[in-house]
Amino acid sequence: MNPLSKEANAKCAIFTVCNIAYLPKALVLASSLKKFGAPKLIIYLFDKLTVEVDSAQYESVADIRWIEDVGLKDFETYAFKYDITEFSTSLKPWLTLKLLEHNEKVVFLDPDICMFSSIDPILEVLDKQDIVLTPHYITPNESSDVGMMRFGSYNLGFYAIRKTNESVRFLQWWSERCLNLCYFETQFGLSTDQKWISIAPCFFPSLYTSFDLGWNVAFWNLHERKISKKNDNFIINDKFPLIFFHFSSFDESKPELLSKRPFADQQLLRQDFIPLVNIYKEALDDFKTQVPSVPYTYDVMSNGDYISPTLRRAYASVMNDFIDGHDPFDSAGPVAAFAKKNFLLRKSSSYKSSGFSDLESNRSKLKVINSLMKLALLLVGPNRFMNLSRLLVFLSSFRLNRDLWKL
Numbered sequence: 001m002n003p004l005s006k007e008a009n010a011k012c013a014i015f016t017v018c019n020i021a022y023l024p025k026a027l028v029l030a031s032s033l034k035k036f037g038a039p040k041l042i043i044y045l046f047d048k049l050t051v052e053v054d055s056a057q058y059e060s061v062a063d064i065r066w067i068e069d070v071g072l073k074d075f076e077t078y079a080f081k082y083d084i085t086e087f088s089t090s091l092k093p094w095l096t097l098k099l100l101e102h103n104e105k106v107v108f109l110d111p112d113i114c115m116f117s118s119i120d121p122i123l124e125v126l127d128k129q130d131i132v133l134t135p136h137y138i139t140p141n142e143s144s145d146v147g148m149m150r151f152g153s154y155n156l157g158f159y160a161i162r163k164t165n166e167s168v169r170f171l172q173w174w175s176e177r178c179l180n181l182c183y184f185e186t187q188f189g190l191s192t193d194q195k196w197i198s199i200a201p202c203f204f205p206s207l208y209t210s211f212d213l214g215w216n217v218a219f220w221n222l223h224e225r226k227i228s229k230k231n232d233n234f235i236i237n238d239k240f241p242l243i244f245f246h247f248s249s250f251d252e253s254k255p256e257l258l259s260k261r262p263f264a265d266q267q268l269l270r271q272d273f274i275p276l277v278n279i280y281k282e283a284l285d286d287f288k289t290q291v292p293s294v295p296y297t298y299d300v301m302s303n304g305d306y307i308s309p310t311l312r313r314a315y316a317s318v319m320n321d322f323i324d325g326h327d328p329f330d331s332a333g334p335v336a337a338f339a340k341k342n343f344l345l346r347k348s349s350s351y352k353s354s355g356f357s358d359l360e361s362n363r364s365k366l367k368v369i370n371s372l373m374k375l376a377l378l379l380v381g382p383n384r385f386m387n388l389s390r391l392l393v394f395l396s397s398f399r400l401n402r403d404l405w406k407l
Contacts, residue, residue: 012123013103015042015095017088018111019296020051024287025247026111030062031283032244036118043111044070044095046079046088048297057290067091070098079298080328080335081316082182083309087298089193090182092156093175100163100171110157112250114280116234116242122160122215129208130167132160133197137221138211143264144220150186152194154209157246158216170204183316187393188400214240218248223264227272234276245276255281299349303331309353311344313398314405321407341406 014033018026023045030041042063045053055064067075072094079087092108099106105126107119125132133154137144161167174196183190201207213225213236225236234242249259255277257266299307315328315335322328328335339345359366377385395401 011103012039012105012107013042013099014039014107014109014119015044015099016109016111016113017044017046017092017095019046019084019088020053020291020294021296022111023053023291024284027058027062027287027291028280028283029109029111029113029115030058032115033119034061036115038115038119041109042099044088044091046084046298047294051292051294051297053292070095074325076327076329077319078179080307081312081319083184083312084296084298086182086184086192089156090178092193093171093178096161097168097171097175100161100168104163105161106163107160108156108158109244110246110248112247113157113244114247114276114283115244116276117214119243121212121241121243125208125210126160126162130162130164130206131170131204132208132210134158134210134212134216137224138213139224141223141264147220151191152196152198154194154197155216155218155220155246156194156197157218157248158244164206166204166206170200170207173203174200183399185397185399187396212240212243213237214243216244216246217242218246219259219261219263219266220248222258222270222273227276229275242276245273245280247280250280250284252281252284295349298329300329301331301336301345302329304347305331305336305339306346306349308344308346308349310398311339314339314342314344316399317402318405318407338405338407 016026016029023043026041026043030043033039033041040061040063042065044065044067046067049066049068053064055062058064067079070091072078072091078090082090096106096108105123107122107126122132133156135153136148136151136155161171174193177196178193181190182192184192186195189195213221217225217227217236226238227242228235228238236242247258249261251257251260256269256274258273258277259266301307315338318338319328322334326335327333330336336345373385376388380388398404
């Protein structure tokens with residue numbers, strides 16, 4: 001297909017998705033885009049319209065839209081079965097399709113991204129390519145290659161789409177998968193919207209992978225990217241202009257560590273990214289004083305009862321048993337009755353997702369569990385014990401265990 005004309009190039013939409021808690025970060029992104037002359041950022045807010053946000057004060061840098069207004073049928077069911085990360089990522093391809101109805105190009109950027117130069121090089125690549133993606137990193141790394149196997153080879157904090165028959169076909173496929181199965185269940189090969197794209201090249205040969213190291217720089221690829229400054233511009237590996245930096249899991253309390261998550265060079269206390277961190281934190285602190293601090297509004301029923309992660313997964317298991325058009329958030333409705341029957345409601349949130357960083361704080365509990373597992377090994381023998389362990393992996397998904405729940 002021929003490259004788009006200059007007039008068509010102007011028909012470009014750039015968007016992000018977030019709840020109000022992430023709005024300051026999205027506004028930093030919006031301001032950085034404006035600084036380099038990019039189209040105004042569209043921010044889709046994944047919170048209820050009941051929250052008072054004065055979007056007019058940000059209209060010079062961003063076009064703020066509420067997810068309730070986008071016209072997705074039965075969007076409440078997605079807001080209920082998914083947590084905020086799953087919900088916001090599940091609609092990315094669907095929103096891209098909607099934006100392509102009035103634009104020739106669409107670029108998605110995560111809200112915790114900041115631009116450090118013009119987006120034009122990306123749009124120029126998009127003149128010739130249908131679908132543009134970036135891998136997490138391009139240099140094999142023994143310590144994190146397994147992580148890429150779990151979470152996906154491409155980082156979907158960025159993608160760019162040009163309107164062609166092939167790109168629309170790609171988005172329709174991806175949207176269907178995300179609306180149905182955008183769960184973060186890596187034990188079953190699911191990692192929200194991201195893992196699906198690892199298999200996309202099998203189906204969409206026009207998918208283009210950018211190896212420009214100045215795109216999507218983040219903590220997971222710093223082992224292969226060194227940052228320097230030349231004539232007031234940031235450069236990667238003395239070769240690639242830095243287009244944008246992805247401040248994923250940014251540690252605001254310890255910005256010198258960059259991320260709350262461990263990464264390959266974190267213990268080296270590298271100084272090359274500190275100027276970027278200082279720019280980002282100053283801008284973020286400024287917007288944080290302007291945006292109200294409110295809890296995620298899709299985390300509660302209409303009477304304020306907390307929707308636990310277990311309830312979300314249980315609902316996903318039985319949602320097709322409820323009548324069409326039901327409101328899962330109605331505290332007097334059938335979903336609330338189901339939750340009460342299965343002891344899944346709580347008055348307040350006390351849940352915190354545990355990960356590898358919590359191993360030390362849970363060491364005593366793990367010792368008890370290990371003792372019980374050793375006892376089970378002794379009682380049933382090694383082969384049955386291995387099968388039992390595999391069964392426990394299956395049981396870890398309440399979504400796949402319909403018989404656990406009473407209707």
